[in-house]
Amino acid sequence: MNYTEAKNELIQEWGILGSAWGINKTEAQIHGLLMISPEPLSVAEIMEELQISRGNVSMSLRALMDWGIVYKKFKLNERKEFFASEKDVWALATKVAEERQKRELKPVVKMLERIQEIKDTEADKAHVKEINKMSKELLKFAHQCDKVLKRFANSDSSWFFSTLVKLMR
Amino acid sequence: MNYTEAKNELIQEWGILGSAWGINKTEAQIHGLLMISPEPLSVAEIMEELQISRGNVSMSLRALMDWGIVYKKFKLNERKEFFASEKDVWALATKVAEERQKRELKPVVKMLERIQEIKDTEADKAHVKEINKMSKELLKFAHQCDKVLKRFANSDSSWFFSTLVKLMR
DNA sequence: TTAAAGTTTCAGAAATAATTGAAATATATA
DNA sequence: TATATATTTCAATTATTTCTGAAACTTTAA
CATH class of the missing domain: 1.10.10.10 (Winged helix-like DNA-binding domain superfamily/Winged helix DNA-binding domain)
Incomplete structure (x- = not known):
């Protein structure tokens, strides 16, 4: 080569x-x-x-x-x-992650928040129940990811991985 | 709504x-x-x-x-x-992450491994040095991500987030 | 100023990707 | 087995994305 x-x-x-x-x-x-x-x-x-x-x-x-x-x-x-x-791989990864979160995940979170309150007496109860349950869980997951990402952005690679690996052993 | x-x-x-x-x-x-x-x-x-x-x-x-x-x-x-x-959000996320790793990240890792040994007396020293440095760092990062993902796949959401949040406080 | 060097924009062309719909294939039932 | 029902495949079409190249624009320096 x-x-x-x-x-x-x-x-x-x-x-x-x-x-x-x-x-x-x-x-x-x-x-x-x-x-x-x-x-x-x-x-x-x-x-x-x-x-x-x-x-x-x-x-x-x-x-x-x-x-x-x-x-x-x-x-x-x-x-x-x-x-x-940018040549620092960690910086690259966090920049991209932050930007994607801003551009692509935020709109989804907004949508999920919008649909949290369904007022509908017409619709099938089971359907309403299911969309409520699912959207609540997605929202919870998104918020948790947000939290992790925030910490990400202010940390450095060596710290992040070493702690994570220690933790997960 | x-x-x-x-x-x-x-x-x-x-x-x-x-x-x-x-x-x-x-x-x-x-x-x-x-x-x-x-x-x-x-x-x-x-x-x-x-x-x-x-x-x-x-x-x-x-x-x-x-x-x-x-x-x-x-x-x-x-x-x-x-x-x-699949309705479990954590299961959804890990399935997709695993699959993308398999389909899209693995080929990149293979490529990075292939280019680890450059034998070239002709080429500009600075160029060779830079591609070597960069590909080594990318490979290191990829391996670390792999490791984290493996743990991911065998864990559940509540465990993962609660530990991570504790850790990051 | 003006000319030269460099950069950006954007309408149209080219390349890619997604979608349809009908034929081929598969499967279950009488 | 034959027939009806359901699913898959894929060539042709349609839609979307990307790319080009030339004109418009910007900046620098004489």
């Missing part, structure tokens, strides 16, 4: 992983590329490396910056912008 | 959540429907409720059964099949 093969494998696989998790392939690939790059890269370098258009790179970088896992960097005496990825 | 409104909101939102996580909308909606249904439903009832084709229902149910969160049920004196969802 030489460097180029390894790089391509990683970028490829990172793209597949992204797709499976609802993140578009190009975004994930760009992130993979930046993640293993010792230096920040320019738009032109990313285009060249992944063989994609300027517009795509521009939009994908914006999305990655919105996730909070890619940053703009400036180089002395260079007019153009460079981009670098 | 009456029952029908609540049901529709839940199914709708459950579909959106699914899409954001790479699960197709219809599959998620069917799951939502079964989750709040006090009785197992037939294919015809699902078609009617969600206004989708027989083929779509059939394929989606198979996918949900592959996830391990929907089961076939038989009713006495009924020729056709009925379907029901």
